[in-house]
Amino acid sequence: MTSLPQPGAKKLGLVIDLDTCVGCQACATNCKEWNTSGHMGPLPDQHPYSAGQEGVWFNRVHSYEAGDGEAGRTVHFPRSCLHCETPACVTVCPTGASYKRAEDGIVLVNTDMCIGCQLCAWACPYGAREFDEDQGVMKKCTLCIDRIYNEEIPEARRVPACVSTCPANARHFGDLGDPDSDVSKLVAERGGFELMPELGYKPVNRYLPPRRAPKVDAGPPKDAGPLPSQITNPLLRWVDKVLSR
Amino acid sequence: MNPAPSIVFFTVCSGAGYGLLFWLGLLRFFGLVPANPGFGVAACGLALVMVMFGLLSSTAHLGRPERAWRALSQWRSSWLSREGVAAVVTFAPAGLLLLALAADNEALARPMGLLSAAGAAITVYCTGMIYASLKTIRQWHHPLVVPGYLLFGAFSGAVLLALIAAFWGAAAVPAGIAAVLGACAFLLKRLYWSSVDGGRPVATMESATGLGFIGTVRPLDPPHTETNYLLREMAFRIARVHAARLRRIAALAGFAAPALLMLLVFLAGGVVGGVLAVAAVALATAGLLAERWLMFAEATHTVSLYYGVPDRR
Numbered sequence: 001m002t003s004l005p006q007p008g009a010k011k012l013g014l015v016i017d018l019d020t021c022v023g024c025q026a027c028a029t030n031c032k033e034w035n036t037s038g039h040m041g042p043l044p045d046q047h048p049y050s051a052g053q054e055g056v057w058f059n060r061v062h063s064y065e066a067g068d069g070e071a072g073r074t075v076h077f078p079r080s081c082l083h084c085e086t087p088a089c090v091t092v093c094p095t096g097a098s099y100k101r102a103e104d105g106i107v108l109v110n111t112d113m114c115i116g117c118q119l120c121a122w123a124c125p126y127g128a129r130e131f132d133e134d135q136g137v138m139k140k141c142t143l144c145i146d147r148i149y150n151e152e153i154p155e156a157r158r159v160p161a162c163v164s165t166c167p168a169n170a171r172h173f174g175d176l177g178d179p180d181s182d183v184s185k186l187v188a189e190r191g192g193f194e195l196m197p198e199l200g201y202k203p204v205n206r207y208l209p210p211r212r213a214p215k216v217d218a219g220p221p222k223d224a225g226p227l228p229s230q231i232t233n234p235l236l237r238w239v240d241k242v243l244s245r
Numbered sequence: 246m247n248p249a250p251s252i253v254f255f256t257v258c259s260g261a262g263y264g265l266l267f268w269l270g271l272l273r274f275f276g277l278v279p280a281n282p283g284f285g286v287a288a289c290g291l292a293l294v295m296v297m298f299g300l301l302s303s304t305a306h307l308g309r310p311e312r313a314w315r316a317l318s319q320w321r322s323s324w325l326s327r328e329g330v331a332a333v334v335t336f337a338p339a340g341l342l343l344l345a346l347a348a349d350n351e352a353l354a355r356p357m358g359l360l361s362a363a364g365a366a367i368t369v370y371c372t373g374m375i376y377a378s379l380k381t382i383r384q385w386h387h388p389l390v391v392p393g394y395l396l397f398g399a400f401s402g403a404v405l406l407a408l409i410a411a412f413w414g415a416a417a418v419p420a421g422i423a424a425v426l427g428a429c430a431f432l433l434k435r436l437y438w439s440s441v442d443g444g445r446p447v448a449t450m451e452s453a454t455g456l457g458f459i460g461t462v463r464p465l466d467p468p469h470t471e472t473n474y475l476l477r478e479m480a481f482r483i484a485r486v487h488a489a490r491l492r493r494i495a496a497l498a499g500f501a502a503p504a505l506l507m508l509l510v511f512l513a514g515g516v517v518g519g520v521l522a523v524a525a526v527a528l529a530t531a532g533l534l535a536e537r538w539l540m541f542a543e544a545t546h547t548v549s550l551y552y553g554v555p556d557r558r
Binding site: 002004018023025028051052053054055056057060061062063064065066067068071072073074075077079088091092094095097113114115116117118119121122123124125126127131132133135136137138193194197199200207209210 | 306323378452459465468474479551
């Protein structure tokens with residue numbers, strides 16, 4: 001059923017800190033590694049060992065420059081499914097393969113029902129869906145549904161693969177529908193924002209803005225005079241030493 | 246957007262087929278085209294062949310065509326599903342219309358003609374809404390897109406009906422309609438182009454990344470060095486000089502010239518009219534293919550913002 005379910009209280013999602021992300025691509029790599037044998041796997045590659053290699057990835061890390069001069073920043077920007085509250089990718093699906101889970105808000109594709117019309121990829125403004133040309137079906141981020149509920153792995157590791165691997169702790173996972181959750185508090189504290197709010201799909205994932213650079217006092221440098229080693233006359237060096245006390 | 250040949254061909258071919266079915270059903274009800282069974286079967290048969298050919302072509306775009314039947318299930322939310330349902334449902338009165346025409350059963354042909362016309366209009370409306378409902382592509386999410394699909398289908402259908410009617414020496418009514426619709430289509434497309442050219446992008450690189458509070462945003466490093474599905478499918482770019490030339494071909498060959506030829510068919514009739522109608526069909530087909538190709542090639546998707554491909558206009 002591609003009609004949206006009644007909105008539930010639980011909204012699982014990611015909070016990505018653009019201040020600490022170093023653009024190392026570990027999240028994208030571990031995502032590919034886990035998910036190629038996961039719930040929506042495989043994530044095929046075309047021409048993997050020659051020119052023109054490309055493949056299905058659920059997470060892509062862009063790098064941007066924002067602003068100019070001293071105020072300018074280099075920002076690394078991981079982009080993946082935002083698990084929108086009102087996702088058009090779900091409602092446009094003609095088959096019911098695309099669906100949003102009522103219990104936790106995760107947006108998934110049933111690849112056994114998908115006909116590969118690709119209309120969902122056209123409807124998603126964020127480029128979160130990539131077509132598997134081998135299987136002829138659409139694929140997307142599952143929020144690692146096969147990790148977060150997986151009782152076979154230790155509880156501390158029941159987070160999406162991208163979150164577990166981030167060396168800069170720039171990725172956080174939790175319930176953004178609960179105002180008292182750690183992720184909701186983090187968003188409130190840091191002024192987390194959503195992407196392209198003007199399109200009205202109400203993404204669940206939030207991004208934390210890069211912190212502003214501290215103001216540097218740009219006054220003229222103080223005249224420190226010559227260094228002791230630069231004074232060649234031993235008498236004057238002694239005078240300098242006494243006066244400098 | 247990537248102009249996939251299967252979709253370009255599908256929308257032009259089935260659009261003309263539904264237009265032909267629409268005008269046959271409607272004009273026959275009012276007795277404005279020949280009641281002759283030969284004419285009816287030729288027109289209705291051609292319409293159904295074009296519709297089926299178009300729908301088959303559209304399944305070539307699917308990754309799993311054998312599952313196409315599943316697309317009929319989600320008509321509550323999906324315009325693509327509604328289009329599929331409308332297309333399948335329309336086959337019922339259209340099939341009966343063909344049988345009634347072949348059997349010369351006037352009592353059945355008249356109501357089935359009206360129902361077929363309604364089904365054809367609803368199906369093409371759904372086709373237009375598939376595109377018009379996508380907020381991610383401003384050139385499609387435009388108030389003139391659905392009227393365009395309806396008008397271009399009605400126009401190309403009327404041109405086809407005029408060609409068939411010319412063989413029975415009765416091309417005047419469909420040719421007159423086609424001349425008016427062609428002029429309207431020409432004006433609508435010109436209006437649409439000037440509107441989208443001056444339109445504002447739905448989003449910017451600043452709102453896509455949320456980094457606008459720092460300043461203007463520009464791409465530094467892409468996430469991948471080779472191309473990918475997103476870039477091939479949604480960041481298709483056409484040289485501006487080609488776009489301008491193709492727009493002239495679409496407007497002149499697709500609408501203006503066939504409209505003028507239809508006016509001549511309306512006035513002249515006879516063998517000359519038949520020859521002119523053949524030329525009009527050929528021109529309209531070429532022009533409409535160019536128009537539909539541009540409809541995709543000139544459309545910009547918000548995902549291209551992440552790759553620093555600006556909205557060109």
